[in-house]
Each structure stands twice: as structure tokens, then as C-alpha cells.
Amino acid sequence: QVILKGYVDEVPKETDMEMKVSKLELKPPSQGSSAILVKNLYLSCDPYMRGRMRDFHGSYIPPFVPGKALEGFGVSKVIYSDNPNFKAGDFISGFTGWEEYSLILKTDQLRKIQPDDQVPLSFHVGLLGMPGFTAYAGFYEVCSPSKGEYVFVSAASGAVGQLVGQLAKLHGCYVVGSAGSKEKVDLLKNKLGFDEAFNYKEESDLGAALKRYFPQGIDIYFDNVGGEMLDAALLNMRIHGRIAICGMVSQQSLSNPKGIYNLFCLISKRIRMQGFLQSDYLHLYSRFLELVSSYYKQGKIVYIEDMNEGLESAPSAFVGLFHGKNVGKQIIRVARE
Numbered sequence: 001q002v003i004l005k006g007y008v009d010e011v012p013k014e015t016d017m018e019m020k021v022s023k024l025e026l027k028p029p030s031q032g033s034s035a036i037l038v039k040n041l042y043l044s045c046d047p048y049m050r051g052r053m054r055d056f057h058g059s060y061i062p063p064f065v066p067g068k069a070l071e072g073f074g075v076s077k078v079i080y081s082d083n084p085n086f087k088a089g090d091f092i093s094g095f096t097g098w099e100e101y102s103l104i105l106k107t108d109q110l111r112k113i114q115p116d117d118q119v120p121l122s123f124h125v126g127l128l129g130m131p132g133f134t135a136y137a138g139f140y141e142v143c144s145p146s147k148g149e150y151v152f153v154s155a156a157s158g159a160v161g162q163l164v165g166q167l168a169k170l171h172g173c174y175v176v177g178s179a180g181s182k183e184k185v186d187l188l189k190n191k192l193g194f195d196e197a198f199n200y201k202e203e204s205d206l207g208a209a210l211k212r213y214f215p216q217g218i219d220i221y222f223d224n225v226g227g228e229m230l231d232a233a234l235l236n237m238r239i240h241g242r243i244a245i246c247g248m249v250s251q252q253s254l255s256n257p258k259g260i261y262n263l264f265c266l267i268s269k270r271i272r273m274q275g276f277l278q279s280d281y282l283h284l285y286s287r288f289l290e291l292v293s294s295y296y297k298q299g300k301i302v303y304i305e306d307m308n309e310g311l312e313s314a315p316s317a318f319v320g321l322f323h324g325k326n327v328g329k330q331i332i333r334v335a336r337e
């Protein structure tokens with residue numbers, strides 16, 4: 001198991017977590033329970049999990065419990081079930097523990113995966129899982145895109161950003177992404193089909209960089225990072241632009257938050273800026289699955305994964321998210337199918 005040692009105020013470090021061997025009774029769930037016992041195959045590393053490492057109870061999801069295993073989205077195989085909706089051998093996706101085996105008591109949010117030779121199982125924590133759905137809901141429902149619009153995506157090569165950019169291209173938009181390394185910029189331009197991309201770490205003036213890529217201004221900013229990039233984007237928005245506030249991964253240290261100075265642009269340019277949670281749009285999930293899996297099978301989109309091997313690699317993979325180490329969707333392969 002990967003255990004959270006205690007609450008964390010700064011950017012998470014590997015030493016905030018520890019590996020522990022515990023004994024899980026592999027006996028069937030008790031009579032009358034609807035629990036299932038699963039073997040975890042893939043675990044998803046997601047930036048939002050950092051919020052659960054704080055001792056803060058006012059968010060949309062409660063904090064992790066120090067001394068207990070972390071939890072997150074995963075793909076698992078059912079080993080034993082007393083639940084009529086699942087049987088041994090089924091593959092499922094949904095919330096599970098950061099551990100080799102989990103006893104899942106709350107099964108109502110789990111999704112059964114229909115095995116499909118054309119779609120890797122791991123995609124159910126990425127392209128066809130929560131991050132892919134975030135891109136879909138955020139782009140179509142929050143950004144209200146139109147053909148021909150100018151779209152900017154930050155953290156563009158990541159789990160969410162890479163799909164936002166590709167959906168925007170399929171929608172007929174002009175798309176520019178920012179990312180934190182040359183390798184990621186090359187991926188955006190040469191593999192993911194973005195019109196342009198730049199390394200924000202090499203820009204001394206983010207506002208000037210955006211002006212260079214969007215001389216006519218930005219219609220849609222899909223914001224994955226917050227902070228200085230959001231401030232710079234505000235200055236470069238067009239009148240009636242939309243900003244989808246998806247995440248604030250640049251604001252991970254409580255002691256060093258960055259101020260936003262350009263909010264007046266919301267008024268002068270009549271911008272709509274909206275925060276959103278993918279979970280508010282779950283009624284659209286089956287439509288999303290149908291559209292995005294068919295795009296994938298037709299070769300209209302690609303999806304890049306960064307796969308770490310073994311549960312022991314989970315703490316460093318998770319911490320790496322906050323230093324841009326992941327190239328694409330960060331996943332831990334805990335076991336082979």
C-alpha cells in the first residue's frame with residue numbers, strides 16, 4: 001500500500017508517503033454486503049489528489065486519512081463478488097485504493113469495462129476516464145466553442161490538455177498549447193496536431209508570448225494551471241472570450257500563492273470565466289464515451305500515456321506531476337492483466 005504519512009502544506013514530496021505491507025483477508029465479503037474484492041491493475045496519478053493531502057474539509061472531496069492508503073481512480077479486476085452487478089473476472093474502473101488489492105464497499109460509482117481489443121484497458125483512467133471526460137465536458141459545455149475560434153490550452157501535453165487541443169482541432173478551431181519542455185512542445189506540434197506550441201519556461205514575458213501566438217487575441221482559454229499564465233491570458237483575451245477554469249496546478253504551495261492582477265479584463269472585454277468540475281456533467285458520460293472512443297478508433301485522435309511500473313513507483317510518479325516530469329497521462333501499472 002502507498003500510505004499518506006501526514007498532511008502536507010507545501011508541494012508534495014516522496015517522503016510524504018511510505019510503502020507499507022498489510023495483510024488483507026482474502027475472505028469473501030460478509031453475507032448481505034455488496035462489497036467486491038479487486039486486484040488493482042492501473043492507478044491514475046492526478047493533480048487534484050494533492051488537494052486531498054491537506055487538512056482542509058471545505059472542498060468538494062474530503063481529505064485523505066493519514067496512516068491510510070491513498071485512493072484514486074483505477075482499473076481493477078474483480079476477484080470475488082457478493083454483488084449481483086459484478087462477477088469474478090470483470091474489469092471495472094472507478095475509485096480504488098493505492099494498493100495491490102482492495103475491498104471496495106461503495107460500488108455504485110464503479111463502471112464495468114467492456115473489453116475491446118482496439119482500446120487499451122489503461123485508457124479507462126485516461127482518454128476514456130476522468131481526465132478525458134474533463135476535457136470533453138470543459139471544452140464543449142464550458143467553453144461554448146465555435147468553428148474558427150482561437151483556442152489556448154495550458155499544460156497542453158498532459159492528461160486533460162492533450163485531448164482538449166485535439167477536440168478543438170476537430171471542431172475547426174486554431175489551437176496553441178503551452179508546456180514545460182522542448183520534448184512536450186514537439187509532441188504538441190508533431191503528434192497531437194496543435195497549430196503551434198511554446199515552452200512557457202523559456203518565456204520571460206508570458207503576455208508577450210501569447211501576443212506573439214495570438215496577434216488577433218484568444219477566444220477560448222482552457223486553463224489547467226492558474227497563476228501567472230491565467231493573468232497573461234486575461235490580457236490577451238478577445239471581447240466575449242471564455243475562460244474555463246479547470247485546474248490550478250501552478251498554485252500547489254500554500255505559502256507561495258500568486259496574485260491575479262488582470263481581472264478587470266473580465267469587465268472591459270465581457271469575458272465569461274467559469275470554474276467547473278467534471279463530476280457536474282456525468283449525465284453526458286455515455287455520449288462522451290461514444291464520441292471519443294469512435295474518434296480514437298477512426299484514428300482521428302491519439303493519446304499519450306506515461307506508464308510507471310510497479311506500485312513502489314507511485315510516490316515518485318505522483319510528485320513528478322508537480323515538476324512536469326510526466327509526458328502525457330501519468331499512470332502506474334500495478335499488475336499485468
Ligand code: NDP
Nearest residue numbers: 047158159160179180224246247248249250276277278324
Ligand atoms: P497533467 O497530466 O497535465 O500533469 C500536470 C502538469 O502540470 C505537469 O506535467 C506540468 O506540465 C504542469 N505543471 C506542473 N507544475 C506547474 C506549474 N508550477 N506551472 C505550470 N504548469 C505546471 O495533469 P492533468 O491533465 O491530469 O490535469 C490538468 C489540470 O486539470 C490540473 O490542474 C488538474 O487539477 C485539473 N483537473 C480538473 C478537473 C475538474 O473537474 N475541474 C478534473 C481533472 C483535472 P508542464 O511540463 O507543461 O509544466
